[in-house]
Amino acid sequence: MARSLTLSAYLALHRGKTTPLPDWRRRPNAPVVWIRCGSPTRLAAAEAIASLHEMEDLGVEMLITGAGDSALYFTAQNPNATQIEAFLDHWKPDAVLWLGGENLDPAAIVATHAREIPNILVEASGPDLAQSFSGWFPGMPRAVMQRLSQVLCTDAAAQKKLLKTKLDEAKVEITGTIDEDPEVLDFDEDQFAAVNQAIGTRQCWLAAPVRLAEANILVEAHKHACRRAHRLLLIVVPALEEDASAIADGFRAHGFETLLSADGTEISETTRVLVLDTDGDDLGLWYRISPITYAAGTLIGGNSQDPFDIATLGSSIIHGPIVGAHALRYARLDQAGGCLVINNAGELGAAVETLLSPDRTATIAMAAWDVTSGGAIATSRVASLIRDVLERKGY
Structure with a gap:
C-alpha cells in the first residue's frame, strides 16, 4: 500500500505517551470483535449486533468502546496510538467493526491493518464521513479508507464519497441502517x-x-x-x-x-x-x-x-x-x-x-415497512461479514 506522508505526520503527532494499563480482565479464549461506536447514538446498533443469535452461537466476545462510558477499555474516547497498541496487545481482536462514519480514528485503523485485523465500517453516511475527514490532513482519506476491508453505507451519497478515495468498488455496499429485527406485537x-x-x-x-x-x-x-x-x-x-x-x-x-x-x-x-x-x-x-x-x-x-x-x-x-x-x-x-x-x-x-386517501396511506405504510425490515437486512449482512472473518481464522 502506498505510503502517505500526511498520514505519517498525523500519526506522529498523535503518538502519545505510555500510560498505565487499565485493570482489564483476561482475554477470553474465544473470538473477539472490537466495536467502535462513532457516537453514543450508535449503542443501540452495537447491542443489536452483539445480541444476534449467530454471534452467540459462535461465542463471540464483543468489546464496545468509544460511545460515552468507555472507561473499561480506554480512559478517553479517542485513545492515542500508544494506548491503541496496548489495547491490541492485550485483547488481540479478530476484527474491528466501526459503527458510523463519524469520529473515525486513523491511528486505530492503521494499527489494526498493520496487524492484518480486518476493519469493517458500517452505517457510513455522507455527512458522517465529511465530519471525520474534516479533521484530517489533506490526502489522508484515501490512505485511511484503503485500509478498510469492507464498508456498508446507508445511502448512495456515502458510497460516492468513499469511491472518490479510490476504495475498491467491490468493498462498498449500500445496506441501510443497522437495527434489530423488530418484534411484531401479538393480537388475537x-x-x-x-x-x-x-x-x-x-x-x-x-x-x-x-x-x-x-x-x-x-x-x-x-x-x-x-x-x-x-x-x-x-x-x-x-x-x-x-x-x-x-x-x-x-x-x-x-x-x-x-x-x-x-x-x-x-x-x-x-x-x-x-x-x-x-x-x-x-x-x-x-x-x-x-x-x-x-x-x-x-x-x-x-x-x-x-x-x-x-x-x-x-x-x-x-x-x-x-x-x-x-x-x-x-x-x-x-x-x-x-x-x-x-x-x-x-x-x-x-x-x-x-x-x-387510501393511496396516500398505502404509500406511507410501505415506506415504513421498508425501513423496519431493512434494518434487519443490514444487521444480517454485518453478521455474515463477521462470520466470514472468523471462519477464515479457523473458528
Missing part, C-alpha cells in the same frame, strides 16, 4: 375478525397512548376529519386506564356518540368514538385494525410509542415533534417518507384527513 385473530366485522366499511383512525391533557386536541382533530368522512370512527387508547371515563365524557360533551369499551355495548353505525379502558396490552390488535395511527404524546410530551411497533402492523403514523426515546427510529421513518409529521396540535385534523 378471532378478536381482530370480530372488531373488523363490527366496523365494517367505515374508515377509522387510532390515537394511542392518550393522556387526559391531550383529549381536547383529539376532539378538535376528529371534528375536522369528520367533515371529510362523516362516518369516521376514532379509537382512543388511554395511557392510563383510570382516565378512560373522563376522556369519553369529553367527547360526549362535544356531541360525539362515544362508546366506552367497559360498558360492554357493541360498536354501532352511529358510534363516532370508541374509548378503550384496557392497560394497553392489546395495542397490537388496534394497530392492525386501524390504517392510521396518531402516536399520542408527540405533541404534548410523555411516553410516545415505539414507531416500529405501529409500522410493522401496517398502520400509517402521524407524529408531532416530541418523540422522546425513539428519536432515531422516528428520524429514519421520516427520512424515508414513512410518517406524516405535524408541528402542532392544529395540524392533526388535516393530517388525518390527508391519510383518509
Whole structure:
C-alpha cells in the first residue's frame, strides 16, 4: 500500500505517551470483535449486533468502546496510538467493526491493518464521513479508507464519497441502517375478525397512548376529519386506564356518540368514538385494525410509542415533534417518507384527513415497512461479514 506522508505526520503527532494499563480482565479464549461506536447514538446498533443469535452461537466476545462510558477499555474516547497498541496487545481482536462514519480514528485503523485485523465500517453516511475527514490532513482519506476491508453505507451519497478515495468498488455496499429485527406485537385473530366485522366499511383512525391533557386536541382533530368522512370512527387508547371515563365524557360533551369499551355495548353505525379502558396490552390488535395511527404524546410530551411497533402492523403514523426515546427510529421513518409529521396540535385534523386517501396511506405504510425490515437486512449482512472473518481464522 502506498505510503502517505500526511498520514505519517498525523500519526506522529498523535503518538502519545505510555500510560498505565487499565485493570482489564483476561482475554477470553474465544473470538473477539472490537466495536467502535462513532457516537453514543450508535449503542443501540452495537447491542443489536452483539445480541444476534449467530454471534452467540459462535461465542463471540464483543468489546464496545468509544460511545460515552468507555472507561473499561480506554480512559478517553479517542485513545492515542500508544494506548491503541496496548489495547491490541492485550485483547488481540479478530476484527474491528466501526459503527458510523463519524469520529473515525486513523491511528486505530492503521494499527489494526498493520496487524492484518480486518476493519469493517458500517452505517457510513455522507455527512458522517465529511465530519471525520474534516479533521484530517489533506490526502489522508484515501490512505485511511484503503485500509478498510469492507464498508456498508446507508445511502448512495456515502458510497460516492468513499469511491472518490479510490476504495475498491467491490468493498462498498449500500445496506441501510443497522437495527434489530423488530418484534411484531401479538393480537388475537378471532378478536381482530370480530372488531373488523363490527366496523365494517367505515374508515377509522387510532390515537394511542392518550393522556387526559391531550383529549381536547383529539376532539378538535376528529371534528375536522369528520367533515371529510362523516362516518369516521376514532379509537382512543388511554395511557392510563383510570382516565378512560373522563376522556369519553369529553367527547360526549362535544356531541360525539362515544362508546366506552367497559360498558360492554357493541360498536354501532352511529358510534363516532370508541374509548378503550384496557392497560394497553392489546395495542397490537388496534394497530392492525386501524390504517392510521396518531402516536399520542408527540405533541404534548410523555411516553410516545415505539414507531416500529405501529409500522410493522401496517398502520400509517402521524407524529408531532416530541418523540422522546425513539428519536432515531422516528428520524429514519421520516427520512424515508414513512410518517406524516405535524408541528402542532392544529395540524392533526388535516393530517388525518390527508391519510383518509387510501393511496396516500398505502404509500406511507410501505415506506415504513421498508425501513423496519431493512434494518434487519443490514444487521444480517454485518453478521455474515463477521462470520466470514472468523471462519477464515479457523473458528
